[in-house]
Amino acid sequence: MMDRILIEALEVDTVIGAYDWERLIEQRLSLDLQLATDIRPAAATDDLTLTLNYAAICERIQRFAREHDFELVETFAERLAQTLRDEFAIDWLRLTLRKPGAVPAARSVGLEITRGTLPGTQPESQ
Numbered sequence: 134m135m136d137r138i139l140i141e142a143l144e145v146d147t148v149i150g151a152y153d154w155e156r157l158i159e160q161r162l163s164l165d166l167q168l169a170t171d172i173r174p175a176a177a178t179d180d181l182t183l184t185l186n187y188a189a190i191c192e193r194i195q196r197f198a199r200e201h202d203f204e205l206v207e208t209f210a211e212r213l214a215q216t217l218r219d220e221f222a223i224d225w226l227r228l229t230l231r232k233p234g235a236v237p238a239a240r241s242v243g244l245e246i247t248r249g250t251l252p253g254t255q256p257e258s259q
């Protein structure tokens with residue numbers, strides 16, 4: 134069993150894109166995250182320091198977006214996942230990234246990645 138902290142439709146503005154015109158502007162990305170952690174210690178004590186603070190994680194993601202200017206959404210997602218796993222006690226995460234407006238005929242394009250190991254499961258090859 135593993136609980137998950139959820140962040141849904143977090144909007145960040147960043148320079149992202151492979152084409153010349155995209156290097157000159159910021160575009161909006163929308164992020165969904167599932168962060169596996171055992172919530173029981175925090176629930177038993179009502180202590181924020183014993184869980185993943187979703188507000189702090191959202192602020193870190195906003196800062197990450199401001200500080201980077203990748204070409205590919207793949208790079209943004211991979212590097213963000215690594216940063217979050219390095220800085221927070223996240224056993225496993227699933228990150229869904231959407232780039233609305235990148236393809237006018239589509240509501241959004243994007244990707245989903247999962248990283249880490251859910252306790253009690255086999256590690257995925259990475």
Ligand SMILES: Nc1nc2c(c(=O)[nH]1)N=C([C@H](O)[C@@H](O)CO)CN2
Pocket residue numbers: 149150151152155204205206207232234235236
């Ligand atoms: N798999 C990807 N395909 C494309 C990407 C990307 O990051 N990953 N990016 C672009 C352009 O930047 C596009 O978003 C501009 O509309 C094209 N394909």
